[in-house]
Amino acid sequence: MVYIITMEKIFTGKNALVIGGTGGIGRAVAQGLAVRGARLVLHGGSSRERLDGALELIRAAGGAAEGFLYPADGAGPGAAAAAILTQARDLCGGASPQILICAWGPFKQGSLEDMGPEDWQRLVENNLIFPGIMVSSLLGDMMKRRWGRILLFGGTNTDTIRGFRTTAVYSAAKTALGALAKSVARSAGPLGVTCNVICPGLTDTEYTGDALGAYNLERSPGGEVLKPEDIAKIALGILENPQVNGGIIPVDRGLVL
């Protein structure tokens, strides 16, 4: 028997905002959404080259994409979210995006006793408060339209409450995203909105330096480090299936740090 696989354009007519969509895992998810018909608004931090490269990739494959840069850790999470949403709505003809992917999530290693107030503020603001404000800002419109997709990114092994020796602050913020996703699923699931969290394993991206690359290789099951496309494949399956809602899904090949 011959199976013919077609890539259905199931997100045709939908606008997707990808926070951190110009590189790494966010860019891979954005590409997959574009192939499935969504119009992309890519948000990036500071690299014009990466933004242009990501837009070019999508457009070369026949997709529709616009984008802008806005370093979200300068003005505070409320002001950053408001500025990003204003630009995103402008690029969507005044409407709110129906798909929200919050990929950007800064990371810092260090023992808990070495984490100062600035580390706490930066890691919790950018990994929990900022995505939380983005979700609150778009959820009402999604509920009114009775359709919405939200995907958040946790950390490695933050799919349940665990202790961490070197990433306690980052991981605490990432673990809390699960409660956010389950709350959205509970209140807005009946209105056609899904919200899930993917917890990637160690994934090599263009941001991985030599030291982290060596650590990733040593720790990854079977010595095989994940690629952004491995994570994106699962992300797209989740976004395509409204049956998956409030999920906290490890994509880590069984890794325990």
Ligand SMILES: NC(=O)c1ccc[n+]([C@@H]2O[C@H](COP(=O)([O-])OP(=O)(O)OC[C@H]3O[C@@H](n4cnc5c(N)ncnc54)[C@H](OP(=O)(O)O)[C@@H]3O)[C@@H](O)[C@H]2O)c1
């Ligand atoms: N990679 C891993 O091993 C791993 C493992 C577990 C969890 N995760 C989580 O998965 C998600 C994606 O991670 P990732 O490794 O692909 O990389 P990432 O560094 O979290 O995201 C890269 C994206 O964020 C943008 N960005 C960088 N600085 C920014 C800033 N100050 N303000 C706004 N945007 C900024 C980048 O734009 P520019 O290119 O312009 O800087 C790029 O578009 C994160 O939430 C991360 O915590 C990753």
